[in-house]
Structures are given as C-alpha cells and as structure tokens.
Amino acid sequence: MFMKVILHLDLDSYFVSAQRTIQPELIGKPVVITDGLKRSIITASSYEAKKRGVKVPMPFYEAKKILPNLIAIKPNFALYTVLSTKLFELLSNKITQKIQVASIDECYLDVTDIYQKWETPFKMAKYIQKIVMQELKLPISIGISNNKFVAKMSTQINKPFGITITKPGDFKEKFGKWPTNKIHGVGGPTNDKLKSIGIENIEQLINADESKVIDLLGVVGKELIKNVNEKGSDTIDSSMNDLKGIGNSMTFMDKDRYKRKEILEIISHLSNMVAIRMNNRNLSGSVISVSIKGINNTGKSVVRKQETLIRPIKTFDEIFKEATYLFDEIWDGKGVKFASVRMTKLENIFNNSYQTSIFDIKNEKTKTSKIIDVLNSKLGEKTLISLEEAEKTFNKKQHQSRFVENDRIVKRYKDLKKYK
Numbered sequence: 446m447f448m449k450v451i452l453h454l455d456l457d458s459y460f461v462s463a464q465r466t467i468q469p470e471l472i473g474k475p476v477v478i479t480d481g482l483k484r485s486i487i488t489a490s491s492y493e494a495k496k497r498g499v500k501v502p503m504p505f506y507e508a509k510k511i512l513p514n515l516i517a518i519k520p521n522f523a524l525y526t527v528l529s530t531k532l533f534e535l536l537s538n539k540i541t542q543k544i545q546v547a548s549i550d551e552c553y554l555d556v557t558d559i560y561q562k563w564e565t566p567f568k569m570a571k572y573i574q575k576i577v578m579q580e581l582k583l584p585i586s587i588g589i590s591n592n593k594f595v596a597k598m599s600t601q602i603n604k605p606f607g608i609t610i611t612k613p614g615d616f617k618e619k620f621g622k623w624p625t626n627k628i629h630g631v632g633g634p635t636n637d638k639l640k641s642i643g644i645e646n647i648e649q650l651i652n653a654d655e656s657k658v659i660d661l662l663g664v665v666g667k668e669l670i671k672n673v674n675e676k677g678s679d680t681i682d683s684s685m686n687d688l689k690g691i692g693n694s695m696t697f698m699d700k701d702r703y704k705r706k707e708i709l710e711i712i713s714h715l716s717n718m719v720a721i722r723m724n725n726r727n728l729s730g731s732v733i734s735v736s737i738k739g740i741n742n743t744g745k746s747v748v749r750k751q752e753t754l755i756r757p758i759k760t761f762d763e764i765f766k767e768a769t770y771l772f773d774e775i776w777d778g779k780g781v782k783f784a785s786v787r788m789t790k791l792e793n794i795f796n797n798s799y800q801t802s803i804f805d806i807k808n809e810k811t812k813t814s815k816i817i818d819v820l821n822s823k824l825g826e827k828t829l830i831s832l833e834e835a836e837k838t839f840n841k842k843q844h845q846s847r848f849v850e851n852d853r854i855v856k857r858y859k860d861l862k863k864y865k
C-alpha cells in the first residue's frame with residue numbers, strides 16, 4: 446500500500462517564543478503571557494514555567510503563588526501574526542508548497558516526494574528545525590507519520606524542540622494508554638459521552654464497538670474511529686491557506702443566473718464561506734473584491750472590482766453588504782455564470798480593535814452575537830440570527846430607499862474625506 450509522509454509542525458509555546466525574538470533576555474526564564482491584571486488568565490506559558498506547574502489557563506495570581514519570580518508579558522497579536530506568516534512563507538519557499546495551515550502556530554506538510562533529498566524524514570525534520578531557528582529564532586516540534594492525525598498526536602510526545610516519528614502500525618502501542626481527552630478535538634462533552642460507555646483511553650476506543658461510538662457521537666464518532674485506527678486523512682488541503690487572501694468562487698454548473706436576487710443568493714453563500722474561513726483563522730480583511738463572468742462577454746471575460754475599506758471587516762453581514770455593493774457596480778443586468786468574493790489585506794482580529802475606537806463605529810459585538818457567530822461557523826452556514834439582528838433587518842427593509850447609504854457598515858475613503 447502506498448503511504449504518504451506527513452509532517453505536523455507546531456511552534457513551541459508560541460506566544461512566549463515570539464516575544465523572545467524581540468526580547469532575548471527572556472530566554473531561559475519563566476515567562477507567561479497575560480495582561481497582568483489580578484484576575485487575568487494566562488494564555489501561554491514558557492516551558493520553564495510549565496515544568497513548575499504553571500499551566501494554561503490558570504489565573505495569573507495563582508501562577509504567581511507557585512512561582513513568585515514569574516515574568517508576565519502582555520499579548521502582542523500583531524507580532525504573532527507577522528511571525529506566523531513568515532514561518533509559513535519560509536516553509537513554502539524552502540521546503541514545499543504542499544502545506545496546510547492549521548492554526549496560527551501549526552501546519553501540515555506532505556513531503557512524500559521530496560524527503561529523499563535529506564535521506565530520511567527525520568533528517569529533513571532536523572533541517573526544518575534548524576532553518577526555522579536560524580531565520581526566525583523560533584523553536585518548533587515536529588511529528589511524522591503517514592497521516593495528519595497521527596502526525597499531530599506524535600508532535601505532543603517530544604516537546605519542546607523534539608521530533609517524533611510514529612510508524613504505520615505503531616499508533617496503538619504508543620498512544621493506547623493516553624486518556625481520550627488528549628485526542629485533538631475531543632473536548633469535555635465528547636469525553637464525558639465516551640466515559641458514559643466506558644471508554645477512557647485510546648486503546649479502549651480502538652477496541653470499542655464502532656456502531657456504539659457512532660450512535661453516541663455521530664459524524665464526530667466516525668472521524669474518531671477512523672483516526673485512532675490510523676485511517677485518518679493524509680490529504681493536504683492548501684486551498685484554505687492562501688496566505689495573502691481568502692476567497693471563494695463558484696461556477697454555476699447547473700444554469701446561468703439572470704435575476705439579481707438569484708445571483709445575490711450565490712454572493713451571499715460565497716460571503717458566508719469567506720466569513721467562516723476568516724473566523725476560523727481569527728482574521729479580518731480590509732480589501733474586498735468581487736468578480737463575475739457574464740454569458741455574453743466580448744473581450745474581457747471576467748469583470749472584477751475591488752475596494753479598500755477604512756477598517757477591516759470579518760462578519761458575514763459586513764462582507765455580504767460590501768460584496769452586494771460591488772456586484773451592483775459591475776453587473777450589466779445580463780446573465781452570469783461565475784462569481785467570486787475575496788478578502789485581502791488580512792490581519793489578526795486582535796490587533797485592530799483600536800481602529801474601531803478611532804472611527805467610533807458602533808460595532809462592538811455583544812456576547813450573544815459572538816456565540817451566534819461561533820455556532821454558525823460550526824453549523825457551516827448562517828443558520829442562526831439574533832432577535833436584535835432580525836428586527837434590524839426588518840427595519841432596514843422598510844427604510845431601504847431612504848437610508849441606503851447609511852446602511853453601509855463601512856464608509857469609503859471618499860465619504861471620509863468630507864470630514865477632513
């Protein structure tokens with residue numbers, strides 16, 4: 446059977462390591478990332494502190510009791526985003542383009558066709574650790590296997606700055622005794638359910654009656670069974686990590702669309718996909734573009750328009766509103782067979798909160814709407830809306846003609862100039 450060679454890369458206590466690149470005097474010292482207020486929670490801990498029992502998420506004052514000389518550093522999300530992008534660019538330039546970004550400090554590489562250059566996957570991993578350290582001053586741990594799940598589990602074995610290979614067939618022996626909550630994606634509720642049918646460790650899950658687990662957990666159960674039996678996915682999905690932008694497009698295979706409402710339904714779907722993907726990566730974007738392809742095109746086949754917004758946006762509502770505006774500007778009223786929505790100039794949402802206050806745009810998300818966002822992203826579409834939002838939409842519809850400009854969430858530069 447043909448086996449792939451998959452690497453999982455995970456930066457070691459990333460936020461701390463990132464800070465150390467600009468403050469090398471922190472190297473070797475017990476450091477945590479927290480905003481330092483009395484009740485604050487620790488969001489990252491250096492290995493020096495972890496060894497002494499300072500764990501994430503622990504309140505800072507408790508950690509301070511364990512380690513009085515603990516150094517607290519405030520989060521710096523701009524730095525984390527910049528360094529993380531540099532890492533993925535370094536890997537795709539020097540190692541392989543077959544890269545799947547999993548989070549701000551994690552990715553998978555498919556090195557099946559190239560590891561021979563370094564003789565073995567292990568030597569290749571060593572080389573990756575070396576160049577990441579040399580060029581970015583960041584320590585990284587690497588797990589190697591023939592699929593993504595086992596590679597990711599392997600990374601945890603030897604941290605920091607470790608390399609762990611799990612050969613096909615070795616998973617059960619290596620991880621059998623691990624509690625199920627150490628499986629990526631098995632959170633509290635799933636773990637409790639597994640416990641309720643007597644499954645507490647990975648070996649028990651491997652030996653369990655599959656149908657029982659699937660009855661209990663549905664799709665998640667199916668996925669789990671596949672993963673622990675070493676049959677998890679080995680496909681690198683790089684469609685999700687266009688590092689410079691996030692876009693979704695659709696060619697209408699079934700029929701061309703002629704009505705504005707029909708085309709906007711597609712634009713709405715595409716905007717939602719973009720919003721979900723941005724949400725998954727904690728990104729917002731300040732340039733939006735819409736492209737459409739008409740049926741009777743002579744000359745230029747795709748019409749495209751983009752605009753720069755005065756502040757980054759990220760929610761479905763914001764993206765859809767902007768996309769609708771752009772669509773109306775480029776649409777000639779004729780049939781359309783392709784549409785795309787794309788956001789670029791991406792940045793981490795944690796570093797643009799200041800802009801909200803500068804322009805005093807009342808867009809502070811309420812707790813409820815944040816929860817709704819998360820649920821919608823899990824459900825895969827905009828299924829839920831808040832009552833408040835529903836009422837707003839209703840009112841908007843009634844006032845559409847009068848307030849059409851005021852409706853726009855983001856004012857354009859030209860609007861802003863009026864105030865200068």
Ligand SMILES: [Mg+2]
Binds near residue numbers: 459
């Ligand atoms: Mg990490």
